[in-house]
Amino acid sequence: MTESFVRISRRHFGKLALGAAATAALPRLSLADNPVDTPLHGISAFGDLKYPAGYTQFDYASLDAPKGGRFTFTVPSWYFNQAPDTFDTFNTLILQGNAPPRMEMLYEGLMLSTLDEPDALYGLLAESVSVSPDANRFTFKLRPQARFSTGAPVTAADVAFSYRTLKAEGHPSLAIQLAEVTAVVADDERTVRIVFSGRQTVPTALAALSMPIVPEAFFANRPFAQGGFDAIPGSGAWGVGRYAAGRYIEYEKRADYWGRDMPFAQGLGHFQTIRVEFFRDRQAALEAFKKGDVTFREEFTTRAWASEYNFPAIQDGRVKRDTIPGERWPNFQCWALNQRRAQFADARVRRAINLCFDFEWTNANLLFGLREHSRSPFELSDYVATGAPTPEELAVLEPLRADLPPEVFGEVWTQPVSDGSGRDRKLLREASELLAVAGWTRKGSALVNGKGEPFRLEYLLNDPEQGRVYGKMIENMKLLGIDATMRVVDAAQYQDRQSRFDFDMILCRFGLNGTPTRESLSLFFGSASRDRNGSYNYPGMADAGVDKLLQRIGEAKSRDELTLLMRVLDRVLRWRLDWIPNLHAEGHTCAWWDMFGYPASKPEYGFPVEQLWWYDEAKAKAVGRA
Secondary structure: OOOOOOOOOOOOOOOOOOEOOOOOOOOOOEHHHOOOOOOEOEEEOOOOOOOOOOOOOOOEOOOOOOOOOEEEEOOOOOOOOEOOOOOOEOOOOOOOOOEOOOHHHHOOOOEEEOOOOOOEEEEOOEEEEEEOOOOOEEEEEEOOOOEOOOOOEOOHHHHHHHHHHHHHHOOHHHHHHHOOEEEEEEEEOOEEEEEEOOOOOHHHHHHHHHOOOOOHHHHOOOOOOOOEOOOOOOOOOEEEEEEEOOOEEEEEEOOOOOOOOOHHHOOOOOOOEEEEEOOOOHHHHHHHHHHOOOOEEEOOOHHHHHHOOOOHHHHOOOEEEEEEEOOOOOEEEEEEEOOOOHHHOOHHHHHHHHHOOOHHHHHHHOOOOOOEEOOOOOEOOOOOOOOOOOHHHHHHHHHHHHHOOHHHHOOOOOOOOOOOOOOOHHHHHHHHHHHHHOOOEEEOOEEEOOOOOEOEEEEEEOOHHHHHHHHHHHHHHHHOOOEEEEEEOOHHHHHHHHHOOOOOEEEEEEEOOOOOOHHHHHHHHOHHHOOOOOOOOOOOOOOHHHHHHHHHHHOOOOHHHHHHHHHHHHHHHHHHOOEEEOEEOOEEEEEEEOOEEOOOOOOOOOOOHHHHOEEOHHHHHHOOOO
């Protein structure tokens, strides 16, 4: 495998609440059907709320699991400005710097999402929320017991400060969710109103209700965007313990956590210490796992999974390995060709470069047959389009015909299938023809445009493993006359260049939300994010037809309508090929030292092992890890 590390885009920042089986359907409280101006314990964009008022735990919680012990891992996912290879600041709420993953565990929002529903929110710092008749005003009553780690109460003034500041100075993936928030007003110490412009959609409004809340007093004499290792206090269950910058960080469960007896905390977050280890090199990280210095590992390298998980601890059963089912959300692993650079602006060029990748040869010879060729940015979800447009899809597409590629109205774009040779002449001939039509011709061994300028492409990498897997692709580009190279840079430089769009080609992997919002999708596909540093619009796409579709998606009134519109968007994106679909796997390939307990099944919308699993002392003694 040769994925970049996973970076997940989440709709809800708030507490990762977690658990196991299913309950009977409960009273419908979708936002459209909510009683107006009535205090509610939860709200949902579409469908039913699973948990009623007065719920005592989430179904995936493990109430009988023991507390304590240590969980040590290298992270499979991260958020905002976080990096898996190093860190130089604790401020994860801004664009600048590299924060350690899981700093988000220090903070809580007014509401939280669950791991077994795609779009429901329940009160966290807020005990209730009331929605105005026009759904433009959300009034929250804060829990009187909510406290920051400093011991100070969480007040409406803190909420107003947090929203105001995150909108103005927060990381783009937070700030963009607040674009339609026009006011946050503290009516009294425990009552706060969030007012929207009226242009927001229902999912957009809900996405804004879980922003991290921080104490205003902490910033009385310091700028919000300041870096360094003075952690911003939060109200969450975890605090920063020991750390060594760039090497490791430990998060300690707080004995004085205000919410430890609340329903949303029951049976979750069992470990006393969660330790994140940092490695610049995959192999070093794997060797640390083999020695037991790291006790859980999700493996993203197919070569390692197929050939290196045969060490003594695996053979004698001290280490377990398994493929754990994935989540019901879109799996997004794609190449981005930076259209801010003229050679990548033509869709025919992007198709030609994709034809240089021989998936069949790569999967058979380098990936041990463990990967599937992705057709879509929304792989493994209900949002993947198939065949020709349905009548319902055509009804959406026809008004946008002038803004869309004509191919969108026929069969959906699919990946080419090679002869498996690694150098399929037919596909390379097709690629050469596409480049010629796009204005690139051979001059000797070089491919040049009408001005005689050579076609250059640098594939920027943060992991040498990608070089091993995609080297054949680079060779095929060179056969076409492209001056193609690969360049490996360290984590900090990669993050910086990615944020500033200083690259030709990169590979990205994200886990998208089960219920995408207009704003979250716009970070990847919207014209407004094209030149916004820190957005995820790495290809630099800007298209009127896509923007109109994003607006329609934001106006969806039901999950069926959302699914229809997302499939239409999928058709358009696949023919434009701004994002070139790459590879995907069907689940999580994980290995762990047999010292943990875990639920019999996992929830469908998340897999935060560090919050769901627990330390088993008897098992740990049996494998020599107690």
